[in-house]
């Protein structure tokens with residue numbers, strides 16, 4: 001086999017400081033543009049240089065390592081991110097970066113190709129310290145002006161530009177300084193579907209559409225002991241009915257997702273009927289039309305319930321991102337290679353955001369998922385079986401090799 005798994009796991013252990021640590025003691029806090037991030041970046045650059053890759057750093061600190069890259073050629077790009085959330089696991093992001101490096105090393109050492117190919121490490125995918133998340137790929141694909149991005153600050157009033165300077169990763173290359181031929185990202189699923197369905201590989205059809213709503217219901221406060229039940233304007237009663245309406249849609253796990261994630265009640269006292277309740281809705285669907293349809297039905301339901309209970313209300317849209325579709329041709333190659341390697345697979349939509357969804361705006365893009373045990377992610381208990389990691393890496397190698405033939 002072309003892939004050197006020992007080298008891959010050694011590097012993963014190295015950037016995550018896992019040496020001699022038991023699984024229970026894993027505690028990774030590689031927040032974007034901190035010293036820990038810098039140390040990991042420096043290590044990977046040394047590995048890239050040992051492979052004679054040409055290193056480019058752009059003006060948001062994204063790192064690129066190229067093999068046989070010349071001006072006006074379009075390389076196939078592989079990659080992900082190495083920043084993490086607090087108390088993170090080992091594989092979120094790192095798998096796609098160290099995995100890309102391993103695939104490239106194997107391709108070079110096996111003399112597979114002379115065509116240009118590159119690795120990308122995108123800055124601040126997690127968005128823990130600086131918002132928004134997916135910042136590096138967002139900037140690289142020119143979704144926002146760089147000078148506007150530079151003004152973004154963390155909680156300590158440090159700008160992203162100063163943070164980049166401090167760790168010496170404010171690079172010279174401009175946004176979109178080259179155009180990839182295609183982009184491929186290997187990542188853990190971060191959800192339970194592959195684990196439940198007992199599949200080795202997830203072939204990602206795209207990222208689902210997302211809408212965030214804030215709903216406020218206005219009622220009237222009054223005494224809990226004296227106000228007749230039939231004569232109340234109680235927003236909590238309406239909230240309860242909205243909640244049960246929403247939860248009646250939760251049966252189909254793969255399609256409509258709705259979450260009430262935050263709730264505020266006023267005055268929030270045991271013996272007072274509430275006068276105001278505020279809650280948020282996170283609505284996701286892989287199909288943009290279905291999401292809008294659901295949102296319209298929900299608005300209608302809220303209106304009806306409020307009218308029936310003499311409640312005033314307000315619905316604000318906080319966020320709305322349309323769905324992203326990944327490249328069908330790349331996915332066909334991934335399916336064919338999975339079949340050939342006898343890996344079980346499933347086509348699915350990503351519930352979480354990824355750098356790949358930004359890259360999909362500029363070139364054919366897709367992702368390969370490996371299972372997350374029990375669907376746990378963004379936690380130190382996040383785990384993927386070694387055998388599944390190996391399959392994901394081997395598949396990435398074989399798919400890249402095939403795509404290089406085109």
Ligand SMILES: [Zn+2]
Nearest residue numbers: 092093125187
């Ligand atoms: Zn990630």
